[in-house]
Amino acid sequence: MNNTTQQRPGFRRITIASAVVTGLAAAALVGAAVPVQDGSQLESTRTALESWVQTRRLISSEREQWRLGRELLTSEVELMRDSIASLDEDIAAGRAQISETDTKREELVATHERLKESSAGLAAGVEALEGRVRELLVRLPDPVLERVRPLIQQLPEAGAETKLGLAERYRNVVGILDQVGKFNREISVTSEVRELSSGNSAEVSAMYLGLGQAYFVTGDGKSAGVGRPTAQGWVWTPRDDAAPEIAAAIEVYKQERPASFVRLPIQVD
Numbered sequence: 001m002n003n004t005t006q007q008r009p010g011f012r013r014i015t016i017a018s019a020v021v022t023g024l025a026a027a028a029l030v031g032a033a034v035p036v037q038d039g040s041q042l043e044s045t046r047t048a049l050e051s052w053v054q055t056r057r058l059i060s061s062e063r064e065q066w067r068l069g070r071e072l073l074t075s076e077v078e079l080m081r082d083s084i085a086s087l088d089e090d091i092a093a094g095r096a097q098i099s100e101t102d103t104k105r106e107e108l109v110a111t112h113e114r115l116k117e118s119s120a121g122l123a124a125g126v127e128a129l130e131g132r133v134r135e136l137l138v139r140l141p142d143p144v145l146e147r148v149r150p151l152i153q154q155l156p157e158a159g160a161e162t163k164l165g166l167a168e169r170y171r172n173v174v175g176i177l178d179q180v181g182k183f184n185r186e187i188s189v190t191s192e193v194r195e196l197s198s199g200n201s202a203e204v205s206a207m208y209l210g211l212g213q214a215y216f217v218t219g220d221g222k223s224a225g226v227g228r229p230t231a232q233g234w235v236w237t238p239r240d241d242a243a244p245e246i247a248a249a250i251e252v253y254k255q256e257r258p259a260s261f262v263r264l265p266i267q268v269d
Helices: 009-033 039-137 142-152 166-184 240-253
Strands: 187-195 201-209 213-218 224-230 233-238
Touching: 039 166, 142 166, 142 187, 187 240, 201 240, 213 240, 224 240
Parallel strands: none
Antiparallel strands: 187 201, 201 213, 213 224, 224 233
């Protein structure tokens, strides 16, 4: 085994300098022991002493520089250790954040898929409702159609694409059904133009008992008719014989005569 140890450069410089000092000191002592023979020998001794002093100063300076360098190197090592520790913490935090982000992304993707499925179900539901409403429109009388005409115009055609959102489509359907339900719970009297038994058309007073039955009578009380809803729309049948009763019922509704029992004709499919 090689027992020779590798020495540091600073240590080697100090050792060399020490050797030089030792040599110079020895030379000075030898010079002192030998009797002074001439001025050249004295000058040589003085030069040796000056070299020895300079060497001692060099050794002291080298030691101080080595000490400062060691302290600086130690500080840099500690700083690097702190930086590495900080980087390790940042890396760990980044990995945790990435893991959390991946988890949230998976949750968002799952939520998005559920919403897509729900949206598809809602779209199918509103299409079915719109189809039922379109079928219902045929059976609605003119007064109701006038009320809901703005909403009807927004109903998409069957199977056609629409830019309306699901919420707005549902609002349209609900708005139409709300007006239809309200009209069906009321007795309404309106002014309309109807075809009479004579074949002529005239302005009449029409009274609707919800959506199930309706009556009309002319202003002179001579012509009247009965209306009912069918799958092809409202059908009006002349009933001039019931004109007095229909006129009386409308007058009672308008509070133009005292309330009384009035017998009205009813037609049922």
